[in-house]
Every structure is written in structure tokens, then in C-alpha cells.
Amino acid sequence: xNEKLRYWMLVLPALAVMILFYIWPVxxxxxxxxxxxxxxxxxxxRMFDSNAVRVSFVLTFRVAAxxxxxxxxxxxxxAYTISNFATRVRPLMLGLVLLPFWVSVLIRxxxxxxLLGRSxxxxxxxxxxxxISTPIRFMHNELGVLIAMVHVMLPFAVLPMLTNMRGIxxxxxxxxxxxxxxxxxxFREVYFPQTxxxxxxxxxxxxxxxxxxxxxxALLGGxxxxxxxxxxxxxxxEFLNWGLGAALSVALLxxxxxxxxxxxxFVNLRKTFLExx
Amino acid sequence: MTRSPLxxxxxxxxxxxxAFLVLPILVVxxxxxTDTSFIGLPRxxxxxxxxxxxxxxxxxxxxxxxSVWIGVIVGAASTxxxxxxCIGCWFLSDRAAMIxxxxxxxxxxxxxxxxxxxxxxxxxxLGLIDTHFGVILAHTLLALPYVTISVFAALxxxxxxxxxxxxxxxxxxxxxxxxxxxxxxxxxxxxxxIFAFIVSFDEIVGVLFLTxxxxxxxxxxxxxxxxxxxxxxxxxxxxxxxxxxxxxxxAAVARSYVASKPQAx
Numbered sequence: 161x162n163e164k165l166r167y168w169m170l171v172l173p174a175l176a177v178m179i180l181f182y183i184w185p186v187x188x189x190x191x192x193x194x195x196x197x198x199x200x201x202x203x204x205x206r207m208f209d210s211n212a213v214r215v216s217f218v219l220t221f222r223v224a225a226x227x228x229x230x231x232x233x234x235x236x237x238x239a240y241t242i243s244n245f246a247t248r249v250r251p252l253m254l255g256l257v258l259l260p261f262w263v264s265v266l267i268r269x270x271x272x273x274x275l276l277g278r279s280x281x282x283x284x285x286x287x288x289x290x291x292i293s294t295p296i297r298f299m300h301n302e303l304g305v306l307i308a309m310v311h312v313m314l315p316f317a318v319l320p321m322l323t324n325m326r327g328i329x330x331x332x333x334x335x336x337x338x339x340x341x342x343x344x345x346x347f348r349e350v351y352f353p354q355t356x357x358x359x360x361x362x363x364x365x366x367x368x369x370x371x372x373x374x375x376x377x378a379l380l381g382g383x384x385x386x387x388x389x390x391x392x393x394x395x396x397x398e399f400l401n402w403g404l405g406a407a408l409s410v411a412l413l414x415x416x417x418x419x420x421x422x423x424x425x426f427v428n429l430r431k432t433f434l435e436x437x
Numbered sequence: 438m439t440r441s442p443l444x445x446x447x448x449x450x451x452x453x454x455x456a457f458l459v460l461p462i463l464v465v466x467x468x469x470x471t472d473t474s475f476i477g478l479p480r481x482x483x484x485x486x487x488x489x490x491x492x493x494x495x496x497x498x499x500x501x502x503x504s505v506w507i508g509v510i511v512g513a514a515s516t517x518x519x520x521x522x523c524i525g526c527w528f529l530s531d532r533a534a535m536i537x538x539x540x541x542x543x544x545x546x547x548x549x550x551x552x553x554x555x556x557x558x559x560x561x562x563l564g565l566i567d568t569h570f571g572v573i574l575a576h577t578l579l580a581l582p583y584v585t586i587s588v589f590a591a592l593x594x595x596x597x598x599x600x601x602x603x604x605x606x607x608x609x610x611x612x613x614x615x616x617x618x619x620x621x622x623x624x625x626x627x628x629x630x631i632f633a634f635i636v637s638f639d640e641i642v643g644v645l646f647l648t649x650x651x652x653x654x655x656x657x658x659x660x661x662x663x664x665x666x667x668x669x670x671x672x673x674x675x676x677x678x679x680x681x682x683x684x685x686x687x688a689a690v691a692r693s694y695v696a697s698k699p700q701a702x
Contacts (some may be wrong), residue, residue: 166610170525174518174539174581182578183540186520186547187556192558234454241451255690256455260683264463264639266659267675272460273663274468274672275489281464281478288523314458343443356686372548374642379663396554416546433542435593436586 191407200351201406206428213408215393217415220388223377224370227309228317230367232359234310235317239358247341261315262369269379272308273299275378308380313370317362320432324358330401360427364420371416389413462679468699469672476669478600485674497658497674504638504655505571510638511576516630518577519584524618527592538589542582552579560647580633587632591625592618606645 193203207213242253260268275281276298283295298304328351334347374389379385386394392408395401421427464633471477472484522541526534544552556575558567564573595618603613606678619626641656648657662671 164529167525167528170521171529171534171537172525173627174522174585175540177518178541178543178578178581181559181574182544182555184551185559186543187555188558189551189555192538192554224494225570234457237447237450237455241447244446246451251690251693253451253455255686258461258689259682260458260462262635262686263679264656266639266641266656266663267465267678268462270659270663270671270675271465275464277476279477292443311458313655314454318440343441354524364445368546372551374548374550389548392550392554397490400664402558410556412548413551418546420546423662433545435590 164338180335182276188414189409195408196403196406203270206225206404207407210307214387216388216391217411219302219385219403220371222303223309223385224367224373226306227313228363228367230306230310231317232363235321235362236355236359237315238314239321239325240355243328257315257318260311261319265312265375268312269308271374272304272311272376274378276307278305279338280366287425290403296355299380300384302318302381302385304380305377305385305387308376309370312373312376313366320361320365320436321355321358324355328354357428360423360433364423364427368416370421371419372412375378404406454685465494465672465675465679468669468677471669472670474669476672482569487669488677490670491673491677494670497655497670500653500658507573507576507654508634508637510573511580512630512634513574514577515580515584515633516588516626519581519629520588520622520626521617522581523585523588523592525579527589527595538585541585544579545582553643556643557646566647567651569652571647572644572652572654573648576637576640577633579640579643580636583632583636584629587629588622588625591622595621644677644699 165362186425194201196203238253242250242257256269273280277283278295278297280298282298283292287295297308332350332354333346336350337343341349344355374386374393376392377385377387378393381390383390386410389412392405392412395408396405423429467478468476468486469484471485472481472486473478494653508576519541540544546678560566560571560575563571564575599621600617603617604610606617639656640654641660644652644654644657645660648654659671659674662668
């Protein structure tokens with residue numbers, strides 16, 4: 161048998177299963193969007209005319225963008241400390257980053273509900289201390305969604321930045337310091353530019369995952385912060401509106417694809433997704 | 438070491454961020470020990486009643502067991518398929534193989550709700566709705582990207598001349614894979630299998646779309662519990678899962694301290 165053909169025999173089972181049972185059904189969503197409830201582009205005209213859809217899309221992009229920025233800021237501080245200062249506590253710090261990463265998103269969201277709810281632990285503590293007389297609304301609004309989303313997404317920002325910083329040669333920094341640059345200046349002009357690939361990588365990962373995120377916004381938003389994924393399930397569960405749900409799914413997929421295409425100019429997609437460590 | 442302002446800022450900032458990452462999760466522990474029948478801190482004394490409820494509830498135990506065995510099958514299936522796939526791609530190493538690898542990680546990029554909608558419509562025509570097989574198939578597809586990423590990472594570190602030497606000495610392809618390649622990529626396969634198990638064990642959106650009453654998994658029970666009631670038994674379940682994760686992470690941290698010791702001294 162031809163050598164190359166044998167290699168393809170190894171590749172084919174997984175590839176065939178993926179194309180037949182994943183790629184094909186996902187592409188089929190386009191078919192649903194132009195056939196249900198009636199043939200035509202009706203779902204798309206309704207989608208573009210709907211104010212609620214526009215609000216949901218703007219909300220989705222805003223929440224994803226704020227989550228990404230916060231994750232990058234906090235994640236950078238963490239990744240920088242772990243790679244540069246914390247020699248002795250490095251494994252401990254890494255462990256503390258990975259621990260939440262391995263706890264399921266559902267349980268992390270539950271913990272935030274316990275903390276931020278109307279009669280949650282934070283409100284209870286503030287009221288017992290006499291600092292407030294009526295509970296503050298921490299959740300069922302954008303604030304609660306953002307807090308929990310940053311919590312869930314932070315490890316996804318830290319890990320690519322850590323991989324990047326691990327590969328940075330410390331001698332550039334030492335050379336800059338030796339030539340008289342202040343610590344801050346050496347960091348800003350020598351170290352920081354070298355970390356940008358990691359920053360972009362982590363940012364893209366967080367942004368793409370946030371765009372389609374369902375569990376945490378649905379649980380912490382309480383139906384009031386309806387990001388596009390929740391809007392889709394809402395249309396399907398409440399109104400059995402598969403056609404509009406499918407059209408919205410196509411729109412979300414296209415939006416994700418555009419983000420990736422634009423990002424490809426700044427980010428090494430191969431390193432971000434295929435060769436993730 | 439000098440204590441410059443920059444250094445102090447980064448170190449204190451990092452511990453604060455780590456506290457933000459870890460402490461909110463630990464809050465499930467005191468809540469699970471509450472003596473009340475609603476979610477909150479213990480009032481009079483600590484109580485294990487909610488753990489007792491969990492351990493004596495046929496529904497919770499059955500859902501836990503279902504999630505475990507589905508996860509094990511998903512781990513085995515996706516590791517087998519994914520490893521064969523990666524070895525084939527690694528030998529080929531051409532443009533087509535690169536495209537195939539990209540196809541394989543598409544499930545990471547597609548939003549969970551979108552893929553679940555696609556699954557649902559297709560599973561209806563296949564008659565797989567509310568079956569264990571339907572969930573296993575969906576989870577295997579969702580786990581394959583993680584398996585291929587970690588197995589391929591292991592393969593990139595493998596010297597191409599080693600399997601080539603085995604082939605030149607007359608070993609057929611199957612034998613070279615079994616005796617030379619598989620043993621050297623075992624760590625990547627194990628990582629992939631663990632990832633696959635966890636992807637399946639934690640998966641919720643697909644299960645919500647694809648099952649009705651016959652298939653109950655642990656995440657589905659937790660999801661329904663959060664939405665419907667304020668039963669602290671969820672906190673007990675969460676505590677058990679957090680505790681397992683804590684033990685495994687602590688073991689990994691301790692191991693890396695032991696491993697790094699000879700270099701430090």
C-alpha cells in the first residue's frame with residue numbers, strides 16, 4: 161500500500177467523524193435560518209430590524225471587550241510576577257492560577273451567586289457591619305456578569321502570557337539596566353514590547369470565548385443582561401423560534417470569524433489555538 | 438534583592454489577584470456546612486446534613502455516576518481517535534495535514550450555544566435525542582480539539598529519525614507506532630485523556646439541548662438546582678468537587694517543589 165495512503169488511514173476516522181457530526185450540523189444551521197418557519201430571508205430581515213437584537217449584540221461586544229481588557233491588565237501583573245520575581249513561590253502561584261481553571265464554570269458561577277446575591281454573603285456582611293441598610297444589587301446586572309466573567313476568563317489570559325514571558329531572554333533587560341535605564345524605563349521600552357505577542361494571544365482567546373459565552377452571563381445576569389448566546393436560547397425555549405435562533409447563530413458565527421480574520425493580522429493564530437501549551 | 442516600587446507593586450498586586458481568583462471558590466465550603474435549609478453561612482453550628490442528603494439521594498448519585506462513566510468513555514474514544522489522527526498528520530506534515538488540524542480545533546472557536554443548536558437538529562434526524570450515546574458522541578467531538586493539541590505537542594518533541602530507524606530496520610508501520618511512537622508520546626496522551634474527561638464531566642450546554650428526562654448528568658442537576666431552588670446540597674456537591682481539584686492541584690504543586698529542589702540547592 162502507498163505510504164501516504166496509510167497515514168491518511170490514521171487521520172481519516174477522527175476527521176470523518178468531525179466533519180460528518182460537527183462541521184456538517186453547524187453549517188446546516190444556515191439551512192435552518194432560511195427555511196424555518198418559511199423559505200426566504202425573513203429571519204434575517206427580522207433580525208436586522210429588531211432593536212432587541214441590536215441591543216444584545218452591542219451588549220455582547222461591550223461585555224467581551226471589557227472582560228478582555230480587565231483580564232489582560234490583571235493577567236499581565238500576575239504573569240509578570242510569576243515569570244520574573246516569584247522564584248520561590250512560583251509553583252504555588254501557578255497552582256493558584258490553575259486551581260480555578262480546573263473548577264467547572266458552573267460551580268464558579270454558583271459561588272459568585274452565593275456571594276453577590278440579594279441576600280448573599282457580601283450583602284449580609286455589609287448589612288451586619290452596619291455599612292448599608294438595604295442590599296446593594298451586585299448581580300442581575302452587568303456588574304455581576306463582568307465580575308464573574310473576569311474570574312472565569314483570567315486563567316485563559318494568564319497562560320499564553322506566561323508561555324511568552326518564559327521565552328524572553330533576561331539579558332536584554334540587564335543590558336538596558338546596565339546602560340543606565342531606570343527599572344520602569346527598561347520595562348516599558350525593552351521588556352513590554354517583547355511580551356506583546358503573548359498579550360495579543362491571551363486577549364484574542366478571552367475575547368472569542370467571551371463572545372459566545374452562555375453559562376455565566378445567563379446565571380449572573382438573571383435574564384436582565386441578555387448576551388447573544390442567551391438571546392438565542394431564549395428565542396428557542398420561550399418562542400420555539402428556531403428560524404430566528406438559527407439566523408442569530410449564523411450572525412454570531414460570522415462575527416466570531418471576522419474577529420479571527422482581523423486578529424490574524426496581529427496575532428499568530430497558529431500559536432494561539434493550534435499549539436496552545 | 439532590592440525592593441523597588443515596581444517590584445512591590447507587582448508582588449502585592451499579584452497576591453491580591455490570586456485572592457480574587459481563589460477565595461470566591463472557597464466560599465462554597467462554609468456554605469455547604471450550614472445547619473439551615475437555605476444557602477447561607479452556618480447559624481448555630483456546623484452540620485454535615487447536606488453531604489448526607491447528597492450521599493443518600495438516588496438522583497444525585499445516579500447523575501454523578503452517569504457523568505463519570507460518560508466522561509471515561511469520552512476520554513477513551515477521543516484519545517484513541519485523536520492520537521491516530523495526530524500520528525497520521527505528523528507523518529504527513531503537509532499542507533493538507535495542517536488544514537485537517539485546523540478542522541479538528543473548530544469546536545474551540547464555535548460558541549457552545551451555536552454548536553448545540555446544530556447538534557440538536559442533526560441528533561433529531563438521527564434519533565439520538567435523550568440517549569447516552571448522543572451525549573457521548575457530542576462530548577467526544579468537543580473533547581477532540583484538546584486531545585489533538587496535547588498529543589501533537591508531544592509529537593513535535595519526538596525526533597523523526599527514531600521511528601524512521603525502526604522502519605528502516607524492517608518494522609511495519611503498525612509496529613513502529615506501537616513500540617516506538619506511542620511510548621514516547623504517552624504523557625501527551627494522558628494529558629489529552631484527562632482534558633477530555635474534564636470537558637465531558639463539566640459540559641452543560643450540549644446536555645441541556647440534547648437530553649430531556651432519561652439522561653441526567655451532574656452539571657445538569659447543578660444547573661437545574663441553581664435555577665429552581667436554593668437547596669444547599671449544591672454547595673455540598675460543589676465543595677466535594679472543589680476539594681478534589683484542590684487535592685490534585687496541591688499534589689502537582691508539591692511535586693514541582695520536590696522536582697525543583699536539586700536545582701535550587
